Each structure stands twice: as structure tokens, then as C-alpha cells.
Amino acid sequence: MGTRGAGKHRGSSRLTKKTAGIAGIAALATTGVIGAFAAPAFAADNDSAPQDPALNHISIGDDAAVEIEAQADAQQAAAETAAEAAALKAQAEAEAKQRAAEAKRMAEARAKAEREAKERAEREAERKRLGTFVSPLADSYVSTQYKAGGGMWSSGSHTGIDFHAASGTVVRAVGMGTVVEAGWGGAYGNNVVIKHVDGTYTQYGHMSSLSVRVGQQVTPGQQIGLSGSTGNSSGPHLHFEARTGADYGSDVNPITYLRNHGVTV
Structure with missing residues (x-):
């Protein structure tokens, strides 16, 4: 070798x-x-490992698909978030409208209750006012008592009471009622007779003028005429009678009558 x-x-x-x-x-x-x-x-002769262009293409394609899928997921999440936000906003607006409607309903209910309470109070006040009796003359006093004797009265005694009053003093209805007589009343001169809601009657005599007519409704304190000295009168004053009926002779003590109706005389 x-x-x-x-x-x-x-x-x-x-x-x-x-x-x-x-x-x-x-x-x-x-x-x-x-x-x-x-x-x-x-x-x-290349030190590097062999590379297949097809494999590079597949790898790039996979990356793109992952990125697209990620974008789709992000878009879906954003859409879901927006939808949830819109739903929450709509719910909040609906709840706000409901609260506003409830507040309005409660306010209207309170206003109605207050209005009804006010109306009840007014009706009660009016009822009390209409049921109240007053003196026929303001700031006056009784000058001749009931049943006083003397030749001035045909019956031999005074059938009412006399209130001291200068001529032209306002005469008032003592209570609510209906005028059943208004005009000349003989010895009573110009007189008014009122039937009250409790069935009793009051008479006002010797007035110089009248302010009401028969059939007229009157309320407590309403002016019915002016005091004077008409009829069988010795001078200006108001003759006041209280009666259980419309006719002469049904008289009762006017002071007791007024006091029983809450009027201090």
C-alpha cells in the first residue's frame, strides 16, 4: 500500500x-x-438550516388569522360594552321618568288633599258662620226690658226688648233665615220678620228704611235696614222680638233667646 x-x-x-x-x-x-x-x-454550503417558503407563508397566514380573530373579539367586546351601557342608560332614564311621574303624582295628591282640606275648613267655617247668631245692633244695649209694663203697649206689657240706637243705625239679621215680612207693620212701623233655620222667628220694628224683601235669604249679620222711630215709638230705637211662631202673641224672652244662641246681651 x-x-x-x-x-x-x-x-x-x-x-x-x-x-x-x-x-x-x-x-x-x-x-x-x-x-x-x-x-x-x-x-x-449554507450554514443555515434549509427553509421552505411555503412554511413561511403558512406561518404568516396563521398570524394574520390570529390578529383578525383578536380584532373581531375586541370589536364584539366593544359592541357588547356599548350595548350594556345603552341598556343601563335606558334603564336609568326609565327609572328617572318613573320617579318623576311618582313625584308628580304625589305632589298632585298632596295638592288635592290640601285643597280638599281647605274646602272642608271653609265649608265648616261657613257652616259655623251661618249657624252663628249675632246681636241685631253692634255696640248697643237694652234700653227697655222684656215684659216691661206701661200704657204704651196695647197688651199692657212689652212683647220684646228695645235696643238703644240713633236714627240710621244699621240693623242686622241675628241669624240665617228667610224674610217672611218686610214693610209696614202698624204699631211696629217699618218692620221685618225673619224665619230662621231652627223654626224660630225674629222681628225688627220702628225702622226708618228696609234693605230686604219677602222671600229673600239672609245670613247672620247681614244688613236688613236702618233704625228709626216709625210706628208707635217715642223716639229712635230698635224694637226686637223673638217668637216661636210667625204671629203676634208667640213671643219669648229675647234676651234668653239670644243667649241660648250664643249672643251675649
């Missing part, structure tokens, strides 16, 4: 092989034929 001399028959260096490979590829390119072996020969 022969021996190789030192430095002889040494294999081609990597650089030489690479140069040859490049030259071969160039030659093949000149002839128009680049064989299937050219690429492996060239690639064999």
Missing part, C-alpha cells in the same frame, strides 16, 4: 469547493439549464 506524501492529495478546501460550486452554477445558468441539483449543491 502506498503512502500519501505530506501535503499532497489534500481534499479541496471549503473555499475552493464554494468557488467551484459558484462557477458551476454560473456555467449552468449560461447554458440555460439550472438543474435540480444546483440548489442542493448551493444550499449544502
Whole structure:
């Protein structure tokens, strides 16, 4: 067996092989034929691992799909958040409208209750006012008592009481009622007779003028005429009678009558 001399028959260096490979590829390119072996020969000299362009395409496609899916998820989440926010806003607005409607209803109910209470109070006050009796003259006093004797009265005694009054003093209805007589009353002069709601009657005599007519409704304190000295009278005053009936002779004590109706005389 022969021996190789030192430095002889040494294999081609990597650089030489690479140069040859490049030259071969160039030659093949000149002839128009680049064989299937050219690429492996060239690639064999590359230190990097072989890469398939198709694999790179698939990898890029997968990344794009993941990104699109992520975007879709983000858009769906945003849409769901917006929808939830819109639903909460609509609910809040509906609740606000409901609260406003309830507040309005309660305010109207309170106003109605207050109005009804006021109306009841007014009716009660009016009822009390209409049921109240007053003195036939303001700031006056009794000058002649009931049943006082003397020749001035045909019956021999006074059938009512006389209130001191200057001519032209306002005469008032003592209580609510209906005028059953208004005009000349003989010895009573110009007189008014009122039937009250409790069935009793009051008479006002010797007036200088009258302010009411028969059938007229009167209320407590309403003016019915002016005091005077007409009829069988010795001077200006008001003759006042209280009766259980409309006719003469049914008289009762006027002071007791007024006091029983809450009037201090």
C-alpha cells in the first residue's frame, strides 16, 4: 500500500469547493439549464438550516388569522360594552321618568288633599258662620226690658226688648233665615220678620228704611235696614222680638233667646 506524501492529495478546501460550486452554477445558468441539483449543491454550503417558503407563508397566514380573530373579539367586546351601557342608560332614564311621574303624582295628591282640606275648613267655617247668631245692633244695649209694663203697649206689657240706637243705625239679621215680612207693620212701623233655620222667628220694628224683601235669604249679620222711630215709638230705637211662631202673641224672652244662641246681651 502506498503512502500519501505530506501535503499532497489534500481534499479541496471549503473555499475552493464554494468557488467551484459558484462557477458551476454560473456555467449552468449560461447554458440555460439550472438543474435540480444546483440548489442542493448551493444550499449544502449554507450554514443555515434549509427553509421552505411555503412554511413561511403558512406561518404568516396563521398570524394574520390570529390578529383578525383578536380584532373581531375586541370589536364584539366593544359592541357588547356599548350595548350594556345603552341598556343601563335606558334603564336609568326609565327609572328617572318613573320617579318623576311618582313625584308628580304625589305632589298632585298632596295638592288635592290640601285643597280638599281647605274646602272642608271653609265649608265648616261657613257652616259655623251661618249657624252663628249675632246681636241685631253692634255696640248697643237694652234700653227697655222684656215684659216691661206701661200704657204704651196695647197688651199692657212689652212683647220684646228695645235696643238703644240713633236714627240710621244699621240693623242686622241675628241669624240665617228667610224674610217672611218686610214693610209696614202698624204699631211696629217699618218692620221685618225673619224665619230662621231652627223654626224660630225674629222681628225688627220702628225702622226708618228696609234693605230686604219677602222671600229673600239672609245670613247672620247681614244688613236688613236702618233704625228709626216709625210706628208707635217715642223716639229712635230698635224694637226686637223673638217668637216661636210667625204671629203676634208667640213671643219669648229675647234676651234668653239670644243667649241660648250664643249672643251675649
